[in-house]
Amino acid sequence: MNVKSWRSLALATTCLVALSGFSGTVSAQDKVELVFRQFDPPTEIDGLVKAVDAWNASHPDIHVTMQTMNGADTLAQLAREVPAGAGPDIQHLAFVWTRDLARSGLLMDLDDDIKSDPPGKGIDDFLATDLATLDGKIYGVPWSADTFAMAYRPDLLQAAGLSFPDTWDDLAAAAKKLTTEDGQYGFCFPAGSSPDSGMWTLVNYYLWSNGSTLVDETSPGKWEVTVTKEALEAAMNYFNGFFVDGMAPESLITVNAWGDPELLGALGRGDCAIGIFPPQTFRAAEAQSETPLMTAQIPQGSVKRISHLGGRALGINPNTKHPKEAWEFVRYLVGPETFKTYNQYPAQKSLLDTLDFAESEEGYVKMLPLAQTFERYISSPIQVSTMTGVVNKEFGAVFSGQRSPEEASQAVIDELNDLLARGK
């Protein structure tokens, strides 16, 4: 190519690039455009897409565009966008983020809207509003709730002559019986060391059900590490026992995600007899399994049976140019119409009562009333995510033989104390 044609190519490309700079549609003057950002992957949002389409069809003057961005990336993105004056109008939130976002001014105060135009059957019908409250004001409307439950292959348990174990010790005993020579393991769970590993959830279920909690407000304003070294050691020995006695495959030490193929398809393939899943993952596991699966309650500890109440909320951007319309859309999303197609558990008591659960999901149904939020940690001076990182790391160190349970439990307590000291 000679110089002339290079020049014209360069010129043409520059024009192209400049033109792309002017891309963007000119919206009709009278139409309100809202952006709603959520973070679930395409497989999980069919029903939500339908609900948004239904809104757009019935609200020609308020058009909602849905954006999807991964949960982990959303926080940083919001933190960059909102101070700069940008960001989506309505944002999908995890329960545990809401207070921190509110504290940094990244969410709009919803109190006035809640009073003048209440969502659902009134804010008191909603679960876990405490997590969305800062200084007495509410910054997010709880949207979906979930908790975890055990899942299992009824046929495999039946073949071994077992009914579903009731306590943690029963679970270990059952797992031993269910581990066979031909590659079937008793109990499979995410034992990874990452800050996003599901091990955190399991550890807390075990500790809480046996009467312990990691940190607590022993007197107003004073937070202490209340879990004892013995309690942590017991938890570590308990879960490590599954690997030591071969009731869970060692490769689970590297598995962090609930939906990891090692866990998700394990029940269906017969690699594991018992597992533990969030609702969406359980549904995916069922889809992949040719034999039916069932859910059951979390095992009981010496004190109680408990799980955590997690979920999602909806918040509004303080930069939004259309706060009234945004609030209307939020009310729509938490309303019964949306939940007809959106297959999450609604975070409202009245709606939960009327919901038709699939038979196989009875484990979740039984656990929801027993579930408690992570509020017990969120008000502490330590970030829950940091606590998660510390706990998962030390449990992982035990599983991989790097530390003994005595050393690891002491390490957890020391680190938590350091973090408390460093916090406010």
Add this chain to the structure above:
Amino acid sequence: MTVATSIARAPAARPARSWSTRLEPYALVLPAMIVLAFFFAGPAIYNVALAFQDLSLFDLGKEGRWVGFANFQEVLTNPSTAHALYNTAIPLTLVTVVGRLLLGLGLALLLNASVFSRWRLGWLVRSLVLVPWVTPPVVAVAAWKWLLDARYGVVNQLLVATGIIDRGIPFLAKTSTVWGAVETMLIWRELPFVVITLLAALQSIPSDLREAAKMDGANEFQIQTSIVLPLLKPVLTVITLLTTIWTFNNFVYVWLATRGGPGDYTQVLATQMYMTSFVDYRMGAGAAIGVVMTLIMFVFALVYFFIMFREK
């Protein structure tokens, strides 16, 4: 002439040039410098400034609380930093860079053989070599995790079938094998770059040099060591420098493969920085780790240039 000497040596004086000729080099390098300045100057300063602040992720767009050297003090006295530094320097960087250079050179020399061009297979080998590189990192790591799986992975199945071991090894779960697995993933995916670059350089070696050497009675080995390798030196120098820096700062392989686990066994500086910033939400402390990494690499680059310059 190596790039290092390209930078360092002051050449002999030239006759006086006209005004426009003297400005010419500036005109030529200006566009690139503008782009780089816009892109890196401000943000780099921001990065360094952030390291002296205490700022939460949630307050990212705003100014933090100035804390002087507190972040650096914390980073440098934290025992896990030393552990991460060791991991970053030796298993992550040294082993994989050397691995890539040796394997890459070997493969490039093999693929440069005339048979491939004579049999018109050049396109095939050059394209096959590229395959690992075009695989997205997340897929490369996922594929390797499954290949290394203790029960279903082909690697273990082969090892068990040939009797080398009697049960599958969960490579990523055991501290004795986890680094080997991560290094394999990294080298696998990044090797093509070295091979392609070296192949291109090898192709530029005039064939008459080889002919002359052959006629002087040199055998293949002598040709490679005394003619080919020295001519490859400039390219090897650049590749080594850049891959070292890039690997030292690398986050994605360790993060995707192990997240720094089991426990914190494979924690490297980049993953530690990520966790401090995006799990602990402490952007200032994270930036401090970043600055420490930058300084280490800066010193390395200076020492590297010095050594390369010295040899001339």
Add this chain to the structure above:
Amino acid sequence: MATSTAAGGSPVGNFLKDLTIAGIGIVLLLILAFPFIWVVLISFRPDSEIFTRGFKLITSFTLENYSTLLSGSPFPTYLRNSIFVCSIATFFAVAISLVTAYGFSRNRQFRGRQLLLILVITTQLFPFVILITPLYATFFQLGLINNFFSLILSYIAINLPFAIYMLLGYLDTIPRELDEAARIDGASTLQTIMTVILPVAWPGVVTVAIYAFVTAWDEFLFALTLMTSDENKTVPVGLAGFFGEYTTQWNLVMTASVVSTLPTLVLFMFLQKKLVSDLAAGAIKQ
């Protein structure tokens, strides 16, 4: 290309030697390519059979993943966006770095040369994850968020340092006599670069172009931060979107990986003959 003819030895002996080398080479490469080949095989399996008990190479064959990906998901949009952004960014990165490297290579004593070269390499030392925040703010003030121009500019900037260094190395091995011959004929600097240097430096240019394209193609952080609407996403961001907190669409992940490698492979097939330099053929011995 190393075109040494097999000097001496019997035709059969040489053929066997050729066969061995070719055989070893291709087998090694197939082993190297195996993980990717496995991904390709998996993409043709139905979703429920993607992870099987026991390692099976072939199970059932279906094209449903591809049809889901190409007609039932936004992936084709992501592909178009990536091709658009990465091609333009690569072109400009190569063009700018070639001119810049020429400037550094042929002018060895202008004031600030050393300093500028060192500054270029220092840009490689900063982790992007922190740089992105002020860059976001700057682009936002310029109104360039969710505009491909900002992403293209970012990819050019990311690739320039390496491209400049690599090309500088290559250009340094090209003798000055070529330039001077062109100048005597009255060529300007740019003409010299295009007509004399470029043909000889093709292997280096191709290497840099491939590297720039792959780097831009795989880049995630900038694409995620700067392109906020779903229809402006690029392939890596789209791919990450298949991974959810509770479930992952592995069938689509595998299929998308296969599809997303095609543009790079096509580009490379197109460019790889240029990896052979005229220089080696003795073109300069005049």
